[in-house]
Amino acid sequence: MxxxxxxxxxxxxxxxxxxxxxxxxxxxxxxxxxxxxxxxxxxxxxxxxxxxxxxxxxxxxxxxxxxxxxxxxxxxxxxxxxxxxxxxxxxxxxxxxxxxxxxxxxxxxxxxxxxxxxxxxxxxxxxxxxxxxxxxxxxxxxxxxxxxxxxxxxxxxxxxxxxxxxxxxxxxxxxxxxxxxxxxxxxxxxxxxxxxxxxxxxxxxxxxxxxxxxxxxxxKPYSGLNDDLFIQTFDLYSKVVQIRNMDEDMPMGYGGSFVADRKTKVAVVDIGYGDGILRKRAAYDCLINGKRYPIVTLMMSHMIVEVDEEVSINDKVYIYHPEMRLDEYTFKGVGANSEQLATFNYNTLTKEIIHDS
Ligand SMILES: Cc1ncc(COP(=O)(O)O)c(C=O)c1O
Known part of the structure; x- marks a missing residue:
């Protein structure tokens, strides 16, 4: 997808x-x-x-x-x-x-x-x-x-x-x-x-x-401004395609880019830097069923997220959402608002316009 x-x-x-x-x-x-x-x-x-x-x-x-x-x-x-x-x-x-x-x-x-x-x-x-x-x-x-x-x-x-x-x-x-x-x-x-x-x-x-x-x-152009004055006008999400159980010290990804430090669960999500997700953005979290989970590895077409029992295959995984605003990551140092937007790759992402008159 x-x-x-x-x-x-x-x-x-x-x-x-x-x-x-x-x-x-x-x-x-x-x-x-x-x-x-x-x-x-x-x-x-x-x-x-x-x-x-x-x-x-x-x-x-x-x-x-x-x-x-x-x-x-x-x-x-x-x-x-x-x-x-x-x-x-x-x-x-x-x-x-x-x-x-x-x-x-x-x-x-x-x-x-x-x-x-x-x-x-x-x-x-x-x-x-x-x-x-x-x-x-x-x-x-x-x-x-x-x-x-x-x-x-x-x-x-x-x-x-x-x-x-x-x-x-x-x-x-x-x-x-x-x-x-x-x-x-x-x-x-x-x-x-x-x-x-x-x-x-x-x-x-x-x-x-x-x-x-x-x-x-x-x-928002700088932090401290009221959210209500700047409406997050878009969402970006993909879905969980697999859940994997990891034992302590088990590696995953290229060169073991993620190594579990305890017995845990990860979700494989089919979106990656090839779709325009900045590597710096992947140092932070994503939103699944209203809860934040850490992204632990980013690949070209996949992203690995450490999850819990509440996450299942096919759940939506949001990178940007009204509860996960673009500007939040700007102020965390991921890159300018425009820089995060400019990398979206429309050759691989699907763009949907809602509430179109
Ligand atoms: C010449 C010029 N004017 C106005 C703007 C708009 O700036 P902003 O997106 O911060 O409102 C830009 C953005 O780069 C610009 O280059």
Whole structure:
């Protein structure tokens, strides 16, 4: 059977509605919508009232545009496919002064959002004086040769950490956008806040939108937040295919990866790292009939769990569940929420959507 990933569409819509709380939101749907499925997520988020989407990929932008012809679709990555961007009426990042100097002619008529590098510094303008150079150069062009400045944005790299660096990056960015105001420039999209920043601060001054990823899908960006604000929107389970009785010192698995330290019982479950379960996740527990049991070994297509008399063949073994949240394992150090999601292998897992309208 291998694993079953069950996504609850109704919960996804509810979560997307509740996290926004009425704040205009750009939904980050890159990497196949955090591996939930691009089309499923875009349609669910549209139903939740979202009309702006961001991705890194042209292919995904095209898919989004096919689903919704009046939403804003923002390309987070610099692109060189200018005709494609125009033909799909996409918005795109303007990632640096160097890029502008090289491509300003191709950018005519395109909606751009000026990117600030900040401390994240993956790309973006270093300072507002660089932006001014661009603005001044645009004024030397005929109006029909110019691009359309529709937004400004940056990405926070420290919003889920509490060591004071976030406050600095936030301050630098707020200083940066204050210059648009001084020039009397009203931008339609000013966005910087991921789930962590929005959870901490609400919508920041001078912003028009949040730009949320993981919170829309139902996981907490840092620990200590209330479970009710982040609905676990999916389950992942497989089933017990065998129960084996083990004597003390009996080995099991490759190279005896599990050796019983007493007479015990183990369940063989047909899900493994080949299905996308991270080895670090297998250092913890799983949920069978509402009770937690330790995973003791992970193989490509199997997982061994130490169990008791209450567990039988065919019982469901949950890796993720509302009582066994994805973010619990993030905070235990298994990997980022998105990292745990990204490894799900749809060539071997079965994906089921429930409460699909
Ligand atoms: C540029 C950018 N904006 C927003 C997000 C959303 O962040 P989160 O999933 O933490 O809400 C991401 C996620 O990686 C991102 O790369």
């Amino acid at each position: 291998s694993g079953i990933l069950t996504i609850d569409r109704e919960k996804l819509v509810t979560q997307a509605k509740q996290i926004q709380g009425g704040t205009p939101t750009i939904a980050v749907v890159k990497n196949n919508a955090y591996n939930f499925g691009l089309e499923l997520a875009v349609r669910a988020f549209l139903e939740a009232g979202i009309t702006a989407f961001a991705t890194t990929s042209l292919k995904e932008a095209e898919t989004i545009r096919k689903i919704t012809d009046d939403s804003m679709v923002f390309l987070l990555n610099p692109t060189y496919e200018f005709d494609f961007v125009k033909s799909l009426d996409l918005d795109m990042t303007l990632p640096s002064l160097e890029y502008y100097k090289k491509y300003y002619e191709e950018l005519k008529g395109i909606n751009v959002h000026m990117e600030y590098a900040g401390l994240f510094n993956r790309s973006g303008f270093e300072s507002f004086s660089e932006v001014e150079e661009v603005l001044n150069h645009q004024l030397t062009l005929d109006e029909n040769e110019r691009f359309i400045i529709r937004g400004a944005w940056c990405h926070f790299g420290y919003a889920d950490e509490f060591d004071g660096v976030y406050e600095t990056e936030r301050k630098n960015w707020l200083d940066f956008i204050s210059h648009f105001k001084k020039l009397d420039m009203e931008l339609e999209y000013v966005h910087s806040q991921n789930t962590a920043s929005f959870s901490r601060d609400g919508l920041l001054d001078g912003h028009t939108h949040t730009r949320l990823g993981i919170g829309l899908y139902g996981s």
